[in-house]
Amino acid sequence: MIRAAGLTKDYGSRRAxxxxxxxxxxxxxxxxxxxxxxxxxxxxxxxxxxxxxxYGTAQVAGFDVxxxxxxxxxxxxxxxxxxxxYPDMTVYEYLKFMADLRHLxxxxxxxxxxxxxVQMEKRAxxxxxxxxxxxxxxxxxxxALLHRPEVLILDEPTIGLxxxxxxxxxxxxxxxxxxxTVLLSTHILSEAQQLxxxxxxINKGRIVAEDTPENLQSRLVxxxxxxxxxKGEADDLLPVIAKIDGVQNAKxxxxxxxxxxxxxxxxxxxxxxxxxxxxxxxxxxxxxxGLSLEEIFLQLTQDNTxxxx
Amino acid sequence: xxxxxxxxxxEYKLYFTSPIAYIAALLTLLTVGIYFVVIIYYTxxxxxxxxxxxxxxxxxxxxxxxxxxxxxxxxMRLLADEHRMGTLELLLTTPxxxxxxxxxxxxGAFLFMxxxxxxxxxxxxxxxxxxxxxxxxxxxxxxxxAIILLTAVFLAIGTAMSSFFNxxxxxxxxxxxxxxxxxxxxxxxxxxxxxxxxxxxxxxxDLNGRFTSMLAGTMSFSDIIYPxxxxxxxxxxxxxxxEIRRWR
Numbered sequence: 001m002i003r004a005a006g007l008t009k010d011y012g013s014r015r016a017x018x019x020x021x022x023x024x025x026x027x028x029x030x031x032x033x034x035x036x037x038x039x040x041x042x043x044x045x046x047x048x049x050x051x052x053x054x055y056g057t058a059q060v061a062g063f064d065v066x067x068x069x070x071x072x073x074x075x076x077x078x079x080x081x082x083x084x085x086y087p088d089m090t091v092y093e094y095l096k097f098m099a100d101l102r103h104l105x106x107x108x109x110x111x112x113x114x115x116x117x118v119q120m121e122k123r124a125x126x127x128x129x130x131x132x133x134x135x136x137x138x139x140x141x142x143x144a145l146l147h148r149p150e151v152l153i154l155d156e157p158t159i160g161l162x163x164x165x166x167x168x169x170x171x172x173x174x175x176x177x178x179x180x181t182v183l184l185s186t187h188i189l190s191e192a193q194q195l196x197x198x199x200x201x202i203n204k205g206r207i208v209a210e211d212t213p214e215n216l217q218s219r220l221v222x223x224x225x226x227x228x229x230x231k232g233e234a235d236d237l238l239p240v241i242a243k244i245d246g247v248q249n250a251k252x253x254x255x256x257x258x259x260x261x262x263x264x265x266x267x268x269x270x271x272x273x274x275x276x277x278x279x280x281x282x283x284x285x286x287x288x289x290g291l292s293l294e295e296i297f298l299q300l301t302q303d304n305t306x307x308x309x
Numbered sequence: 310x311x312x313x314x315x316x317x318x319x320e321y322k323l324y325f326t327s328p329i330a331y332i333a334a335l336l337t338l339l340t341v342g343i344y345f346v347v348i349i350y351y352t353x354x355x356x357x358x359x360x361x362x363x364x365x366x367x368x369x370x371x372x373x374x375x376x377x378x379x380x381x382x383x384x385m386r387l388l389a390d391e392h393r394m395g396t397l398e399l400l401l402t403t404p405x406x407x408x409x410x411x412x413x414x415x416x417g418a419f420l421f422m423x424x425x426x427x428x429x430x431x432x433x434x435x436x437x438x439x440x441x442x443x444x445x446x447x448x449x450x451x452x453x454x455a456i457i458l459l460t461a462v463f464l465a466i467g468t469a470m471s472s473f474f475n476x477x478x479x480x481x482x483x484x485x486x487x488x489x490x491x492x493x494x495x496x497x498x499x500x501x502x503x504x505x506x507x508x509x510x511x512x513x514x515d516l517n518g519r520f521t522s523m524l525a526g527t528m529s530f531s532d533i534i535y536p537x538x539x540x541x542x543x544x545x546x547x548x549x550x551x552e553i554r555r556w557r
Contacts, residue, residue, distance in 0.1 A: 098403070
């Protein structure tokens with residue numbers, strides 16, 4: 001469980017985050033989404049007991065991050081953005097060192113379990129300096145999961161992983177997230193979409209939106225987009241499609257496809273398909289494009305900037 | 310206590326994989342070894358000195374001088390390097406106190422230095438064989454107490470500097486500067502200042518004077534208390550610097 005109320009952090013005269021209030025319940029995966037410098041890392045550092053906020057309070061796993069910092073740190077697993085590893089240690093030594101610092105009673109077993117979880121048991125005796133970036137990331141994750149923390153905080157956890165590892169990683173997080181609280185930051189929006197139960201969009205130190213990925217999407221999608229591709233040039237097809245009742249904003253794209261919108265509930269797709277065939281075109285591709293989180297994100301962060309001006 | 314030991318153990322092991330530590334150990338032992346051989350050779354071959362047997366100071370004296378340079382090299386990375394690698398963030402988010410981290414770091418370095426000092430124990434054994442009726446055990450004991458206390462102080466100053474600076478080289482030179490002040494410079498004003506009470510304070514703070522008298526076999530209560538207090542102060546300042554880091 002994470003509960004933050006009015007978190008504010010100043011670095012000298014620069015305000016990194018302002019009045020952040022949010023909650024993450026047990027069994028929930030919450031995504032922190034925002035451009036670089038939005039205040040994601042700062043917030044995470046406050047929640048992990050690395051540094052205190054300037055104003056505001058936060059409870060993590062039921063303990064106050066300032067007055068009960070050690071209790072919080074006991075219950076939190078944290079993977080910072082720059083994976084903190086000792087290159088001169090083997091993977092096993094490193095995890096054992098962390099297990100010792102955390103006073104884990106059966107350290108060896110816990111280390112083995114964590115290695116198993118990130119599928120690094122074969123490299124346990126290799127030196128960390130010899131590991132690839134993806135493997136280092138996994139060792140970092142093993143460190144965060146080692147003591148089976150109630151709350152897992154991951155800062156940009158999938159950077160540097162190859163696509164197969166990303167899939168593996170997401171599975172791991174999803175499994176862990178079932179019974180624990182996971183807060184992860186990312187600027188890969190599809191990741192937030194796939195992994196998170198709830199997304200907090202943060203820009204310039206403030207939360208600009210908070211909802212499930214699906215709700216965020218539907219909240220902002222005014223119309224449904226469809227892309228249509230035919231064999232050859234589509235120039236002459238454009239007026240035909242544009243004339244159909246309910247079709248809005250039909251336009252040719254630079255890549256030769258034709259894109260149009262229609263109001264939700266007034267599906268014009270069958271009519272468009274028929275018209276295309278009747279006009280003598282060979283229909284190659286016909287698919288809807290949802291407004292991606294990417295676009296939502298840009299929309300939100302830009303709106304926010306505009307308001308500030 | 311357990312956390313201090315965990316940190317210290319890692320730190321101690323790390324020295325055995327670090328080239329700087331090997332170079333520092335080599336330099337120390339080489340200097341002491343050459344110095345020892347030359348003095349013994351000179352004493353044996355010079356009839357004027359043959360009645361005065363060399364004491365333990367010919368081992369511990371040069372040891373202190375080399376430590377002046379070896380300690381900054383060994384302590385510069387203690388916390389500065391953790392900062393550089395990002396592992397300080399890891400350590401500061403594990404359930405250990407800032408003080409435990411700092412003391413553990415210091416202890417690891419202290420144990421490494423003790424290992425180097427332990428190697429030099431071969432010299433008193435040799436001296437004992439070479440001289441009749443053997444070396445003064447009391448002087449030897451006070452000499453080794455002196456060098457161990459001095460090492461503790463030097464390392465605590467180095468640990469503090471490493472926690473003040475993010476840059477290892479800044480930590481190295483700052484440590485060296487502070488050590489030079491306590492080792493050489495602090496008593497110099499006593500030659501020109503006429504005020505006795507100021508001079509008493511400066512003489513009290515002078516590490517070299519205390520060290521020299523301990524090498525000669527005289528040891529006062531404050532000779533023990535002062536270096537221990539200075540070590541504690543250094544470690545306290547390190548812990549404070551780590552704590553301040555959090556609030557910045």
